[in-house]
Amino acid sequence: MNAPIPTAAAQPRLTSLSHGGGCGCKIAPGVLSDILKGSTGMPMPQELLVGIETADDAAVYRLNDEQALIATTDFFMPIVDDPYEFGRIAATNAISDVYAMGGTPIMALALVGMPISVLSTETIGRILQGGQDVCRAAGIPIAGGHTIDSVEPIYGLVAMGLVHPARIKRNADAQTGDRLVLGKPLGVGVLSAALKKERLDAAGYAAMMDTTTRLNTPGPDLARLPGVHALTDVTGFGLAGHAMEMARGANKTVRLDWSRVPLIPGVRELAGAGMVTGASGRNWAAYGHEVRLGAGLQSVEQALLSDPQTSGGLLVACDAASVDEVLATFRRHGFEQAAEIGEVLDASGDGARLRVD
Numbered sequence: 001m002n003a004p005i006p007t008a009a010a011q012p013r014l015t016s017l018s019h020g021g022g023c024g025c026k027i028a029p030g031v032l033s034d035i036l037k038g039s040t041g042m043p044m045p046q047e048l049l050v051g052i053e054t055a056d057d058a059a060v061y062r063l064n065d066e067q068a069l070i071a072t073t074d075f076f077m078p079i080v081d082d083p084y085e086f087g088r089i090a091a092t093n094a095i096s097d098v099y100a101m102g103g104t105p106i107m108a109l110a111l112v113g114m115p116i117s118v119l120s121t122e123t124i125g126r127i128l129q130g131g132q133d134v135c136r137a138a139g140i141p142i143a144g145g146h147t148i149d150s151v152e153p154i155y156g157l158v159a160m161g162l163v164h165p166a167r168i169k170r171n172a173d174a175q176t177g178d179r180l181v182l183g184k185p186l187g188v189g190v191l192s193a194a195l196k197k198e199r200l201d202a203a204g205y206a207a208m209m210d211t212t213t214r215l216n217t218p219g220p221d222l223a224r225l226p227g228v229h230a231l232t233d234v235t236g237f238g239l240a241g242h243a244m245e246m247a248r249g250a251n252k253t254v255r256l257d258w259s260r261v262p263l264i265p266g267v268r269e270l271a272g273a274g275m276v277t278g279a280s281g282r283n284w285a286a287y288g289h290e291v292r293l294g295a296g297l298q299s300v301e302q303a304l305l306s307d308p309q310t311s312g313g314l315l316v317a318c319d320a321a322s323v324d325e326v327l328a329t330f331r332r333h334g335f336e337q338a339a340e341i342g343e344v345l346d347a348s349g350d351g352a353r354l355r356v357d
Helices: 029-036 083-100 121-138 188-196 202-212 218-223 238-250 267-272 278-290 299-305 320-332
Strands: 048-050 059-062 068-076 104-114 142-149 154-163 179-182 228-233 252-256 291-293 314-318 339-346 354-356
Touching: 068 083, 068 104, 083 104, 083 121, 083 154, 083 202, 083 218, 083 228, 083 314, 104 121, 121 142, 121 154, 179 320, 188 202, 188 267, 218 228, 218 314, 218 320, 228 238, 238 252, 238 278, 238 299, 238 314, 238 339, 238 354, 267 299, 278 291, 278 299, 291 299, 314 320, 320 339
Parallel strands: 104 142, 252 354, 291 354
Antiparallel strands: 048 059, 059 068, 068 154, 104 154, 179 314, 179 339, 228 314, 252 339
């Protein structure tokens, strides 16, 4: 006998179907390192300009002297209960990696895993519609994809883009003396934890939607600035984790001025009340030994530094003379909370990759 087709009215909350949501689903950095350390692959072709060496945001393959192909993929379980918004967030997050390399998106493929016996076709359709609408806003088609029947709902994209080979911005090319600029405020993981515990108010939810569905469109314009040396986006490993990837790739130390780091309104109070994700603790366990926290910084600051950001902001390393131009580029694209938050220093002798004052 065939199982009844679920109806939207009878189905559970999306977030109740997943053990983690958004970029908080990522495998912890330490575990991922253990998984990958024994893997070997074929020699990389010289056309592969960016591979896995520095945990960059996307792979980049030279097509010719004028074009390089950017390829990336990102998918996760629900971070919100509204299916349409879940689709929008997941698609925005996936396309961000193209922008983070300095590129322009050209097309996407959908990755869809859904518990068909639990969710209605209407709900699944709304998830896909959210992703399609974000791709439309980015000016690209969803040209295909793949679907499976899975235990937890999963949605994301393979995103592809183009960039001039001379304008690729890796996460590993920061220079001593560079300033760091962050494009979006922190706190998405905290808000998602509060939402799952039904402790998030309407203003917090609106702020969460605003930041997670805002495409990182400044990327290509930032890549054209000669003073911009490195670029990445802050996602599942938190600001601390992605800043340290930048530091490791360049063999430098990053210093953050915590007082200048933008936060989504209310997240410090929510974090202080225990609204943090399990991923935050796993992140810190993996890399906390490489972080030096200044006097007066407490467990709340630690949680916010390691807070997983879904569809987070671009992190830019640029020379001091370019800071105003970088900030103006963000403002031109509507990123009013972009801020200078730190600097790049010579490598520390004590093993610290990140200092937070």
